[in-house]
């Protein structure tokens with residue numbers, strides 16, 4: 001990634017009686033998201049390094065927006081005013097070895113937290129395809145990995161601290177605030193600036209990953225449930241250009257002897273003979289170790305390694321969730337669009353996610369299958385394809401990934417989120433005047 005020159009400005013905010021210095025960077029170039037497809041509507045970014053500084057900023061400015069590692073593909077993290085980055089809020093606060101939880105600052109990346117946890121004998125149940133993303137930014141959009149028994153990353157959250165629009169800190173826990181917690185966690189950045197997150201842990205574990213190539217699509221029709229229930233986490237990669245799934249990635253726990261995935265072939269797909277990248281043309285150097293080599297959970301659950309470019313780099317992404325029981329029909333519906341999709345696609349990924357209780361989660365109370373698209377970076381073409389895909393998936397009450405590109409209308413979204421009225425009510429308590437609202441929330445959630 002190219003480094004941009006920055007102009008550092010000194011800035012102070014008052015917290016109580018103390019004057020706090022807060023770094024404000026004005027990038028000389030326009031500030032963009034990771035993929036470079038979004039130019040944020042402001043380049044004023046503030047970098048608080050404590051909750052007190054966050055409080056002071058929230059009190060000082062009439063409008064602002066939390067910002068993580070900028071990996072979303074749409075304008076969910078955009079602001080016309082100020083962005084409050086969590087980059088300097090990147091530390092482990094405490095490890096509770098009695099209750100098996102870790103409390104971290106909001107901006108820590110999974111790739112920074114995970115090796116620390118492993119060293120201390122702990123693990124998180126799942127990770128996304130990349131470890132480069134911040135904890136708060138990820139749970140806010142219901143970021144997920146795969147596995148029929150694995151919920152999205154937000155399902156590990158048992159507590160969090162956020163600064164509301166008045167600058168007040170709320171310390172919320174799953175236990176104590178049971179009536180609203182499920183509305184707050186996958187909060188789309190609407191309720192305030194998150195400063196701390198507490199995550200439930202489990203004992204660390206080792207994993208292996210095997211890849212199989214060219215699985216006949218027909219196997220999905222007969223054996224979908226068996227295929228996605230093999231191992232701990234399964235990803236199916238396809239470009240929809242043949243009657244085959246290009247690559248099947250299976251991640252299993254080394255200690256699960258009942259679920260060994262070391263085999264010469266898997267439902268008609270021969271085992272790969274070397275490490276592969278999901279996009280065949282790209283070097284597997286960027287990918288986590290395969291070929292059954294054992295390694296810690298955090299070096300096998302993501303597809304891409306920390307310190308290397310994940311995915312393709314210059315791309316767009318969309319992802320759609322449908323009920324798992326209708327997975328095969330939904331996959332066949334997309335396969336019928338293969339010729340139309342093909343020229344614009346790098347690769348698609350099919351994953352499973354266990355149900356959760358988060359009001360704004362696409363997997364709310366629904367075992368789900370996610371159909372993901374890594375597009376070439378051609379928005380005019382992709383923007384014409386998305387409505388076609390969304391129409392095909394209408395019979396399955398499709399819900400989009402909040403951090404990726406979609407064109408579903410606010411009315412359709414409202415009809416797919418039964419807890420949306422409760423969510424709006426909750427947001428009005430934390431942010432009555434819309435300090436944290438941006439155009440994305442105005443359009444998508446408020447339909448204005």
Ligand SMILES: Cc1cc2nc3c(=O)[nH]c(=O)nc-3n(C[C@H](O)[C@H](O)[C@H](O)COP(=O)(O)OP(=O)(O)OC[C@H]3O[C@@H](n4cnc5c(N)ncnc54)[C@H](O)[C@@H]3O)c2cc1C
Pocket residue numbers: 034035065066067068069070071072073076077078086106107128129130133134135136137138139140141142143144145188189192193194195310311401403404
């Ligand atoms: C290469 C690539 C691979 C990906 N793979 C996956 C995947 O496997 N699974 C998946 O589900 N998604 C995936 N994503 C999407 C990504 O995980 C989500 O977009 C995630 O939300 C990005 O987190 P972030 O820290 O970059 O947040 P940002 O994009 O910076 O922000 C996301 C949202 O969180 C808010 N926010 C961030 N921090 C705070 C805070 N401290 N307080 C309040 N609000 C805050 C922002 O305002 C915004 O609303 C991928 C993205 C890329 C680029």
